[in-house]
Each structure stands twice: as C-alpha cells, then as structure tokens.
Amino acid sequence: MHTGLVYTLDFDRDGKTSGHLSIPFSIDRSPYYQVKVPICLIRNGDGPSLLLMAGNHGDEYEGELSLARLVRRLDSKRIKGRVTILPMANVPAVMAAKRCSPLDGGNLNRAFPGDPSGTPTGRLAHFLETELFPRHDVVFDIHSGGTSMEHLPTALVERNSDPDRHARGVELMRTLGMPYGFVADNGEASPTSMGAARRAGAIGVSGEFGGGGTATVDTMAITARALDSLMMALGVIDAPVLGPASKPPAPTRLLSLSRHSQGIYATRRGWFEPAVRLGDSVDAGQLAGWYHDLERLDVAEEALHFAEDGIVLSRRLHTMCEAGDCLMQVAEPVDG
Known part of the structure; x- marks a missing residue:
C-alpha cells in the first residue's frame, strides 16, 4: 500500500473513460494520502495509439489548458484507435504553480526512468516509462518556458540512434506546424520524457509553446493547431477538434541545440x-x-x-x- 502506483482503469476498453493514477505518499496532513493524477482514456477499435501529456512542469499552461479542453471535446466516436490524455502529469506542481513538485522537489522531466519505490515523482516516471508509454505509438509532451523563461515557439525531438525512427520523429515534429523545430542530443540515458518514450519503443515529440507562466491568444492558437495537426497526421481524427481548419503553415525550420557553449x-x-x-x-x-x-x-x-x-x-x-x-x-x- 505504500509503494508504486495504482489504478483501476482498463486501457483496452472502447469508449471514453476518466479516472486517476494514484500514488500513495504519507504526509503530515494525511497519513494515507494519494497523489491523484487525472487521466482520460478514449478508444475506438484498432488504429494508431497516441499519448498526449502536459503539466510535466506545473507552470507551463498552454498544454494543460489545451488538453483539458480536448478531454471535454473529444468523443470516442470521432476517433480511430486510442488517445490517452494526461493534462496535469505532475499534478502537485500544477496545483502549486511551480516547475517542480512541492511534495518531493521532483522535476518529472529529469526523473526518468524513475523508481517504483521512490518519492511520487520517481514512481510516476517509472510507471510512465515502463507501463504507459509502451502502450502507445507516439508520445506528445507539451512544454513551454514556464515562469522564468521566454521561449521561441519551437517543436522538439531527441536524437534517436535508429535512423528510421529518428526520421519518423522529425517528420511528425514538422507536422505540428511550428515555425522552428530543434533536435536535442541528450544521449541514450536521457532523463526526459522523450528519452523515456524512446526507450519504451514509442516515437517522442515535444515542443516549447510559450513561456512566462501564462497563456496568450497566440500561444493557445499554436498549441491547438499542433494538437489537431498531429492527430490528423496520425489518422486519429479526420478534422480539427480544437481549432478551425487553416492554411498549411510555412515549413518548419530545423535547428540544433547540442552544446553548452550555445548558452x-x-x-x-x-x-x-x-x-x-x-x-x-x-x-x-x-x-x-x-x-x-x-x-x-x-x-x-x-x-x-x-x-x-x-x-x-x-x-x-x-x-x-x-x-x-x-x-x-x-x-x-x-x-x-
């Protein structure tokens, strides 16, 4: 009862199901407390399998708000395959408006592959890498600069040593319609969600969609377009859900960030x-x-x-x- 992560969800059930991933963690206020991570499962038969997550860092709001809206709007009859949505992955950080969890100081995007007997952030990272990510073809983790950074709207993939899978990741990154995209060289043991997705056999795609610990008309629009574009490119949906149909954006310009001397x-x-x-x-x-x-x-x-x-x-x-x-x-x- 005091380690790991528990849930009662059927990941292979058709339809739309909302629930929680529960992480036991005894605290002063509540000795049998559980961290409740909201999750929505939407499935309609066989087809592509996509995991959408935000709130990896709690003060990055474009993804959190967009995925919350998608939970409300997306119906199982409208999709083909499976969409799993984690709008607030690091929920203690989201509720505290902080980058890292106030429960354990954990930075989820530096916690992979995690520890099933560790603190809540480590337990969640372990579950994501070993149980949830492997169920999906593609993992899309939405970030922004957070409270302390202003970031150029930019898609991101991590370099994959498999040239075919790397090419597929770059291809999907370009479908997001972002003005820029960059390839990060974080190594095979990368502690990020993108490293975890790669080790789990999924294609990882991410990006920085704004910054400043806020959401704007422009950053929300570009996030909605990226989500719709990715889901349509994978064949999950056949028309936009979050935004209006729009003209194809200009081609994504590819960048590389790989050396400390670039900072x-x-x-x-x-x-x-x-x-x-x-x-x-x-x-x-x-x-x-x-x-x-x-x-x-x-x-x-x-x-x-x-x-x-x-x-x-x-x-x-x-x-x-x-x-x-x-x-x-x-x-x-x-x-x-």
Whole structure:
C-alpha cells in the first residue's frame, strides 16, 4: 500500500473513460494520502495509439489548458484507435504553480526512468516509462518556458540512434506546424520524457509553446493547431477538434541545440538586460546583453557576448539572476 502506483482503469476498453493514477505518499496532513493524477482514456477499435501529456512542469499552461479542453471535446466516436490524455502529469506542481513538485522537489522531466519505490515523482516516471508509454505509438509532451523563461515557439525531438525512427520523429515534429523545430542530443540515458518514450519503443515529440507562466491568444492558437495537426497526421481524427481548419503553415525550420557553449550563464548574482530579441539571428562575438550589479553602483555594467552563431531560442525573463542561471540560448540552423 505504500509503494508504486495504482489504478483501476482498463486501457483496452472502447469508449471514453476518466479516472486517476494514484500514488500513495504519507504526509503530515494525511497519513494515507494519494497523489491523484487525472487521466482520460478514449478508444475506438484498432488504429494508431497516441499519448498526449502536459503539466510535466506545473507552470507551463498552454498544454494543460489545451488538453483539458480536448478531454471535454473529444468523443470516442470521432476517433480511430486510442488517445490517452494526461493534462496535469505532475499534478502537485500544477496545483502549486511551480516547475517542480512541492511534495518531493521532483522535476518529472529529469526523473526518468524513475523508481517504483521512490518519492511520487520517481514512481510516476517509472510507471510512465515502463507501463504507459509502451502502450502507445507516439508520445506528445507539451512544454513551454514556464515562469522564468521566454521561449521561441519551437517543436522538439531527441536524437534517436535508429535512423528510421529518428526520421519518423522529425517528420511528425514538422507536422505540428511550428515555425522552428530543434533536435536535442541528450544521449541514450536521457532523463526526459522523450528519452523515456524512446526507450519504451514509442516515437517522442515535444515542443516549447510559450513561456512566462501564462497563456496568450497566440500561444493557445499554436498549441491547438499542433494538437489537431498531429492527430490528423496520425489518422486519429479526420478534422480539427480544437481549432478551425487553416492554411498549411510555412515549413518548419530545423535547428540544433547540442552544446553548452550555445548558452550564456550567470557566474554571480546580478541583473540581466538583453540586447537582442527571440528569433534574432546573431553571430559569435555579438553583444547579447549587459549584466548589472545594483549593489555596486560605481561598477559599470558588464557586456556579455555570444560564443556561437545561431538564432536566439530562449531568454531568462527574471531580470535578477544568481550564479548558474541560464540567461540566453542560441540554436544552430541545420537546414534552410
């Protein structure tokens, strides 16, 4: 009763079923407490199998809101195959409006392959990688920059050592209709959901759909389009569910983010002022911004420069920074 994850769901039942994944975790307020992770199962016979998840980080709202809407709108009669929806995967983090779980400090997207006897985040990661992901052909995990980051709307896949499966992942990434897509090189032991999907035999697709710990008209629209486009590309649905039919977007421009030198990091406490915008093309040596020390007003601000060419992919939204904070990243164009 005190380890693992329990559920009473029939994953192979036709129709639409809502329930919970329950993770026992004794706390001060409730000794027999269970973390309740909402899940919706929608199945209509044989066909493609798709897992949609959001709330991997609790303060990334585009996916959470879009999947909550999809739970309400999508009917089993409208699909072919199976769609499993986890709108709030790391539910303690979602309810606390935090990146990581307040129960155990767990960052779900760094917890795979997890531990069935560990804390709630580890137990959930283990269940996802060993039991839920293997039931699906494709896993789509929706992210954004969260409270502290502004991120260029960008699709993402992790590099797969199998060239055919890697090509399929890139193909599906392009179907999302995002302006940019990038390939992350996180290695075979990657602790992310995309690494877990790969090890489970599924194709993993992800992306960054906004940032700032909020949702906007534009970021919600691009998230809805990506979900509809992926489901239609897989043959799960034959018409959009979340948004209107639209003209095909411009081809996704492929980027690569694979080296620490593509980022600029704070080395001490300070206040960062950017000199460039998201999406700008920059050169190595170009000014990225200034680092101020408001505790030493007699010291001039420090100019920070990019180490590599690329396109500005993300920047820190919080002006005040500590040593180790990532201030900005550039990604390298690899096509177009």
